[in-house]
Amino acid sequence: MFYGITIFVLNFIQIVSSQPSADQWHIFEDALYLVDNDTRLNYDQAQSYCQELGGNLARIDSDEIQSFLTDIVSPGFVPTRCFFIGANDIEDEDEFKWQDGTQVRYDGWSPGQPDDTEGNRDCACLWSSKNPSRHGQWDDTNCFNRMNFICQKRLYNFTLTSSRSNPGSGYVTCAVDIVDDNEILPPDDIRLSVGKTLASTRSIPYSSTRVIGQFRDSTFEIDNLEEDDMIFCHVGDLSRNTTSFSRIQFLPINFYALPGLTFSPAVDDIGSTSLTVTWSSWIPCLDTGEGPVVSYLVYVQTTGKELINAGEVDSDEGEGALHGTMELALTELEPGTEYNISVSAVREGVGGEGPRSPFVSVTTSIVSARRSAILENGILPWIFFGVSLAGNVLLLVVIIKLCRRRKKEPFQTRSLKGVRTTPSGSVPNDDQYEVPRARGDGEDHLYEGLRRKSSKYSEAEGYISMDGPDRVEYVNTIM
Ligand SMILES: [Ca+2]
Ligand SMILES: [Ca+2]
Structure with missing residues (x-):
């Protein structure tokens, strides 16, 4: 046991951090193979290493693959050695399985193998040997031995599509098929990762997926996308090495320039609690950014x-539309309060709101809250109407009363003390002369049929007959 742990630790320390370059991978049919002549690891470590590269220890299930790999591990370049492949009977003796748990059916064993020497030979390897009976044949060996190994991974065709989007968002499609294979990838196998570096990515779930021919076509909507973010599409877990055939990087997303209004809005109809904001619609040549603008935010x-x-x-204006004026009525404002008002244009798509325009400052008028409420409720016109109606009624009543009074109040005839006769020499005939009747108080002398005429007498007033201008009566106004 102690020996096993020691070997494990030593092997762990000896894991080589350098990554194979792309030209070390060999393409055959629908897979890539890496024959690692430099790194020596035990079986589990070798499998982990291959997984880091996006694959597994090699699976050999045809004469073609067996022959291909035999050529690669040509003994002309390396001394005799055995390379770990993916088969093992760790779980059940003599029941060899591949890494995906499927049973080993192809027989690539060297004559007399597997022999499970000492009862602990559970991991398969492929011989590279100058001995023709061994070369290109399998053997079972101790899983804790540190040996070279062969990795394998699937080869995929990627088709990437991305379109311009508003800053902060991305909309990309990653279509993947497996080369020379009729297998369609399950939806969850195609993944998208976004991040500043390969090692610090976040995974993005697909928003939709479909099968077109042999391609699995998945689309992804990315939020909070920054300009220098890298976007990877990959099959299975994201391999962290510098080169991988199971992932591909998108070109940087080309963002739209968001629309911005050059001028501040205007205000109109300024009341105590309401006003109207007006602004010119976004115009491509006069304002900044790109359209089409679908709405405005105030x-x-x-x-x-x-x-x-x-x-x-x-x-409804959109890009290229003629100049138009937009407006929005603001209500429920505070009386006598200064407001800064700005408008932003919003282009189509997620995250399309542009920068806000310059502010316009306006102060609402000061009106009592009660009157404000009345104004807003539209009661004022009714009040005006009511007041007007009451005034008219009152006036009518006064007129009627005056008329009635005039009718009821007979002219009071009273003796006119001190009425003199007309001055001598101009006295009209007595029988034609009518004694005037006075009404009202003593100061108010009105005489029926007579109208006032200027008089040279200081203590009397002269009245001339309406019917006969020649008839004049003088009345002493001093009572
Ligand atoms: Ca065995
Ligand atoms: Ca053996």
Whole structure:
């Protein structure tokens, strides 16, 4: 036991960190093979090493593969040695299985093998030997022996598609097939990873997947994508080595420039709790960024408070449209308060909102809350109407009362003390002369049928007959 642990530790230390280059992999049919002549590992370590490269210890299930690998491990280049392959009978003696658990059916064994010498020969290897009876044949050996090995991994055809997107988001498609094989990859086998480095990626789940011919075609929507992020599509776990045939890197996503309004919005109809924001629609040649713009977002901010999204206005204008004016009515504002208002244009797609325009500052008018509420509720016109109606009714009542009073109140005839006769020499005939009747108080002399005429007498007033201008009566106004 102690010996086994010691060997394990030593072998662990001796794991070579250098990665095989692409030209060390040999393509045959639908797979790639790596014959590692330099690294010596025990069986489990060798399998882990191959997994790190995106594969497994080699699986040999045809004469063609057996022959191909025999050529690769030509003894002309290396001394006699046996290379670990993927078969083992660790679980059940003499029941050899491959790494995926399937039973070994192809017989590549050297004559007399496997012999399970000492009862602990459970891992298969492929001989490279100058002895023709051994060369290219399998043997069973101790799994703790440190030996060279052969890795194998699948070969895939990748077809990548990516389109321009708004900053921060990506929309990519990765289609994969297996070369020279009718097998279609399961959906979960095609994966996408995004990150600053190969070693620090995050996995992105596919948003949709379908089969087109022999291709598994998966699409991915990436959020929080940064400009210098690398995007990898890979089959199975992401292999961390510098070269891999099971993964491929997308070209950097080309982002759209988000649209921005050059000018600040304007404000109109400024009330105590409401106003109207107006702005010119986004125009490609005058404003910044790229369209098409699908909507606008209006932001409102009061001093010391956060910017609030006050509403969105859909744009039917789109790119290249003629100049148009957009507007949004803001309500429920505070009276007498300064507001900074800005508008942003939003282009189509996820994350399409552009930078906010310059601010316009406006202060709402000051009105009492009650009146404000009345104004907003539309009660004021009714109040005006009511007041007007009451005034008219009151006026009517006064007029009616005056009329009634005039009708009820007979002219009061009273004696006119001190009425003099007309001055001598101009006295009209007595029988034609009508004594005027006074009404009202003493100061208010009105006489029926007479109208006032200027008089040279200081203490009397003269009245001239409406019917006969020649008739004049003088009345002493001093009572
Ligand atoms: Ca055995
Ligand atoms: Ca043996």
